[in-house]
Amino acid sequence: MINPTDVRGRLTQARPLNDLTWLRVGGPADYLFQPADIEDLQGFLRDLPAEVSIFPMGVGSNLIVRDGGLRAVVIRLGRGFNGIAVDGNMVTAGAAALDAHVARKAADAGVDLTFLRTIPGSIGGAVRMNAGCYGSYTADVLRKATIVTRQGEVVDLTPEDLNFRYRQSDLPEGAVLVSAAFEGASGDPQDLHDRMKVQLQKRDETQPTKDRSAGSTFRNPAGFSSTGRADDVHDLKAWKVIDDAGMRGATLGGAQMSRKHSNFLINTGTATAADLEGLGEEVRKKVYETSGITLEWEIMRVGDPLKE
Ligand SMILES: Cc1cc2nc3c(=O)[nH]c(=O)nc-3n(C[C@H](O)[C@H](O)[C@H](O)COP(=O)(O)OP(=O)(O)OC[C@H]3O[C@@H](n4cnc5c(N)ncnc54)[C@H](O)[C@@H]3O)c2cc1C
Numbered sequence: 001m002i003n004p005t006d007v008r009g010r011l012t013q014a015r016p017l018n019d020l021t022w023l024r025v026g027g028p029a030d031y032l033f034q035p036a037d038i039e040d041l042q043g044f045l046r047d048l049p050a051e052v053s054i055f056p057m058g059v060g061s062n063l064i065v066r067d068g069g070l071r072a073v074v075i076r077l078g079r080g081f082n083g084i085a086v087d088g089n090m091v092t093a094g095a096a097a098l099d100a101h102v103a104r105k106a107a108d109a110g111v112d113l114t115f116l117r118t119i120p121g122s123i124g125g126a127v128r129m130n131a132g133c134y135g136s137y138t139a140d141v142l143r144k145a146t147i148v149t150r151q152g153e154v155v156d157l158t159p160e161d162l163n164f165r166y167r168q169s170d171l172p173e174g175a176v177l178v179s180a181a182f183e184g185a186s187g188d189p190q191d192l193h194d195r196m197k198v199q200l201q202k203r204d205e206t207q208p209t210k211d212r213s214a215g216s217t218f219r220n221p222a223g224f225s226s227t228g229r230a231d232d233v234h235d236l237k238a239w240k241v242i243d244d245a246g247m248r249g250a251t252l253g254g255a256q257m258s259r260k261h262s263n264f265l266i267n268t269g270t271a272t273a274a275d276l277e278g279l280g281e282e283v284r285k286k287v288y289e290t291s292g293i294t295l296e297w298e299i300m301r302v303g304d305p306l307k308e
Contacts, residue, residue, distance in 0.1 A: 002052075002073070005132040007044050009035040009080075017065045017074065020057065022120065022266075023214050025273040027303065029055070029074040037080035038178055040146065046129040046152030048073065053276045055151065055171060055302065056176045058125030058159075059098070062214050066273045066305035069114025075176055077124065090143070095124035099131065100181075107192035113141060117196040118203050124177045130164045134199060139164035140202060142179040150174025159224075167219070167298060212267040217257075217280055218242075218295040239263040241293055245286040252279035265299070277301055 002011065011033050017026035035041035048054070053072040057063070070267035084093045084102055084107040084228030093102045103117035115136035118151065119126065126138050127145055142164075145157045149172060159295035162169040171177065203209050220237040237263045257279065258264040265276055284295045 002048065002295075004096070006036075007152075008040045009033065009044075012177060015074070017057075018067065019062070019064050020076065021060030021065055021214075022212060023060075023267050023271070023273075024212050025067065025081060025116070025263060025271060025276060026060075026283070027067045027069030027265065027273075027306065030070060030071045033073050033075050033236060034078050035075070035080065037103050038154065040080075041050075041075070041077075041148050041176060041178070042152040042154065044152075045174075047146060049085040050150075054174050054176070058128075059120070059121035060094075061121045061178055062125060062298075062300055063174040064214065064273050064276055064299055066277070066296075066301065066303035067306040070303040077122075077176070077178070081178060089183050089186060090181055092179060093123045094179050095122060095177045099123065099126050103191075103196060106182075106184055107187070107189055107196065108115055110186055110189050110192070112187040112192055113182055113184045113200065114187075114192050114196050116198050120143045123180050127177055127180050128169055128171060129167050130169050133267050134171075137164070138182075139169075141182040141184055142180060145177055145185050146158060146179045147171065147177050151220060154178075156220040165272075184208070206261060208260045208264050208266060209266070212260065213264045214257040216262060216263050216298050216301045217265040218284075219298045221293045221295060238295065241287050241295070242283055242293050245283070247283045249277065250283065252282060257283060272306075273301075273303075 010289040014028045014030055015032035016028045018024050054075055056075045081094035081096040084097050084105045089111050091106045099116035099119045099121055103113045106113040111233045115134050119131050130138050142159050147155050218238045242262040247257050250257045253275030254268050256268050258266050263289040287295050294306050
């Protein structure tokens with residue numbers, strides 16, 4: 001179906017995805033494609049039969065890939081897509097660049113993208129998920145996003161095209177984001193680095209940052225944000241209803257609701273995707289029984305369960 005000699009990057013058939021996700025779970029993708037550069041990606045998508053699904057993947061920090069894997073070509077960007085350039089207050093980063101690297105490089109140049117420092121994803125995932133914390137969001141600073149469409153064309157999108165919402169944005173079906181331009185406020189480099197240091201410490205104090213997780217498991221239930229802003233308060237309220245349901249520390253197989261922060265679902269070492277998703281569903285059930293609230297997943301769950 002797909003000819004590996006037609007590409008310059010790496011195309012691997014039946015590639016397990018567990019080592020590519022933060023939770024370390026996930027069955028095989030039909031194919032994993034790691035393009036060498038934009039032209040390679042364009043040619044690949046242009047030639048790929050229209051009926052084949054693609055799934056762009058960042059560094060898998062917001063994903064549960066189910067144990068049966070993904071019936072798709074997973075596209076994972078690497079070295080050819082991780083450049084970071086600063087021009088005045090504009091920072092342009094490849095989609096594979098890590099949020100933390102972008103924040104640090106921006107701070108070196110006196111540009112404030114500090115909120116990205118503690119988010120463990122890539123720029124592709126940050127734009128798609130409208131990642132944010134400490135009151136700032138990708139939507140606040142994004143000026144332009146460049147994608148390669150499913151047909152292989154390079155297109156620039158505006159923030160309006162992306163229609164940012166809480167932990168969500170719209171990308172055309174099958175599109176792969178390849179770079180994004182952000183505009184940050186000016187700041188003193190040392191102050192910006194100091195602020196990031198404090199934020200990292202705060203994370204380590206309150207969240208299980210050393211464990212295998214995918215960040216906040218559930219969104220704050222609607223109407224429970226005290227400020228009305230889509231920031232950390234959401235997460236706070238989700239952990240509260242989980243605590244009230246007695247699910248802090250609950251386990252299923254190798255999955256556990258973290259004792260340190262009960263809205264973090266962690267892989268203690270031996271969890272399958274079914275354990276993690278099953279425990280999450282158990283939590284939703286218990287929370288509904290105790291408070292009448294239906295929690296919504298924030299972690300994306302993709303792929304097929306293992307067949308019996
Ligand atoms: C410890 C921890 C703390 C976290 N804290 C926060 C936080 O404070 N705030 C927050 O917002 N999130 C947080 N997260 C969640 C996660 O880091 C973010 O959602 C992040 O933006 C996901 O980026 P990623 O590269 O890992 O994307 P992935 O998890 O790989 O993918 C997420 C989505 O983005 C899409 N995507 C990724 N790359 C591309 C691309 N190039 N083109 C098109 N689509 C793409 C995928 O298809 C998928 O739909 C946390 C996670 C962890 C593990």
